[in-house]
Amino acid sequence: MPDEIDELRAKVEAAAAGIRSRQDLQKFKEEFLSRKKGKIPGLFKKIPALPPQERSSFGQRVNELRQLAERLFKEAEEGLKGSLWRQKLQESIPDPTLPGYLKPLGTVHPIPEISHRIEEIFLRMGYDIEDGPEVEKEYFNFDALNIPPHHPARQEQDTFFVGEGYLLRTHTSPVQIRAMRRRKPPIRIIVPGRVYRRDEADPTHTPMFYQIEGLVVDRGINFAHLKGTLETFLKALFGEDTRVRFRPSYFPFTEPSAEVDISCPVCGGKDPHCRVCGGAGWIEILGSGMVHPQVLRSGGIDPEEYSGFAFGLGVDRISMLKRGLADIRNHYWNRMDFLEQMK
Numbered sequence: 001m002p003d004e005i006d007e008l009r010a011k012v013e014a015a016a017a018g019i020r021s022r023q024d025l026q027k028f029k030e031e032f033l034s035r036k037k038g039k040i041p042g043l044f045k046k047i048p049a050l051p052p053q054e055r056s057s058f059g060q061r062v063n064e065l066r067q068l069a070e071r072l073f074k075e076a077e078e079g080l081k082g083s084l085w086r087q088k089l090q091e092s093i094p095d096p097t098l099p100g101y102l103k104p105l106g107t108v109h110p111i112p113e114i115s116h117r118i119e120e121i122f123l124r125m126g127y128d129i130e131d132g133p134e135v136e137k138e139y140f141n142f143d144a145l146n147i148p149p150h151h152p153a154r155q156e157q158d159t160f161f162v163g164e165g166y167l168l169r170t171h172t173s174p175v176q177i178r179a180m181r182r183r184k185p186p187i188r189i190i191v192p193g194r195v196y197r198r199d200e201a202d203p204t205h206t207p208m209f210y211q212i213e214g215l216v217v218d219r220g221i222n223f224a225h226l227k228g229t230l231e232t233f234l235k236a237l238f239g240e241d242t243r244v245r246f247r248p249s250y251f252p253f254t255e256p257s258a259e260v261d262i263s264c265p266v267c268g269g270k271d272p273h274c275r276v277c278g279g280a281g282w283i284e285i286l287g288s289g290m291v292h293p294q295v296l297r298s299g300g301i302d303p304e305e306y307s308g309f310a311f312g313l314g315v316d317r318i319s320m321l322k323r324g325l326a327d328i329r330n331h332y333w334n335r336m337d338f339l340e341q342m343k
């Protein structure tokens with residue numbers, strides 16, 4: 001005959017098998033194991049009332065039942081944790097039917113974007129791309145380019161000097177000398193890169209900006225080659241309708257020298273109040289000239305045998321012109337809303 005211990009064991013087992021939640025677990029504990037009201041501790045309390053010869057085996061069997069109940073409680077508790085964990089996992093499994101998140105796609109920055117376009121045009125004309133250091137020898141930046149020691153550009157308020165004989169290059173022109181020393185004519189190169197000047201940043205100046213230098217050296221190169229090349233280039237960049245104008249100018253490293261203007265790409269010279277050309281109808285776009293014999297000599301090239309032309313342009317300025325920017329510093333503020341619009 002099953003006695004009350006057997007009956008209680010059956011209840012314990014049935015209750016344990018039915019545990020599905022934290023509340024069930026709590027109820028199980030209260031019903032069977034709690035010191036005050038639990039049914040198993042309740043059986044222990046009956047021991048003193050039993051005949052002495054039954055007490056020991058009764059106590060032992062209740063003890064076994066308590067151990068069983070405690071084990072079942074633990075197992076249910078563990079099982080519950082597992083299923084809660086599974087439930088959480090289930091909730092975090094991505095729903096493959098949802099539309100995906102679009103990662104914002106970056107764009108090429110407006111400065112290298114323009115620089116690449118210009119490089120493309122010259123690459124099609126058979127030019128190579130050259131490179132030189134941004135920390136440059138004072139000699140290559142100035143002396144070798146026929147810029148004498150008293151020239152204002154060499155003063156400290158214009159140039160970042162970085163120790164004896166070195167500076168941050170103020171233009172890409174020193175690469176002319178490096179390239180002439182590295183290569184033999186015919187030379188046809190362009191040199192894109194950063195240059196530095198001690199300018200306060202304002203709407204038209206930044207202490208670092210980008211230039212592209214050009215250099216051609218060969219036998220019989222003359223001013224007509226310079227004109228033809230730059231006209232071809234400027235029409236390719238600004239459109240076939242663009243008019244190009246050469247004005248006499250002065251650079252220490254070219255003789256003769258010319259500044260080159262294009263007809264205003266915004267108003268074409270038709271708007272007397274044009275925001276870009278101010279009504280002048282022309283925009284200065286680059287400096288150029290025939291390479292000075294002294295510069296050829298610095299590059300190890302005999303000016304009796306060879307001649308050449310060179311030019312230099314500011315990439316930032318061209319970017320401003322092409323995009324109608326009023327402030328050159330837009331390029332360097334790193335503002336996503338600006339960069340987005342430059343796509």
Ligand code: DAH
Pocket residue numbers: 170171172173213214251253254286287288289310311312313
């Ligand atoms: N180096 C000049 C500057 O930074 C630009 C320049 C003018 C470069 C005439 C040239 C040139 O090669 O022929 O202002």
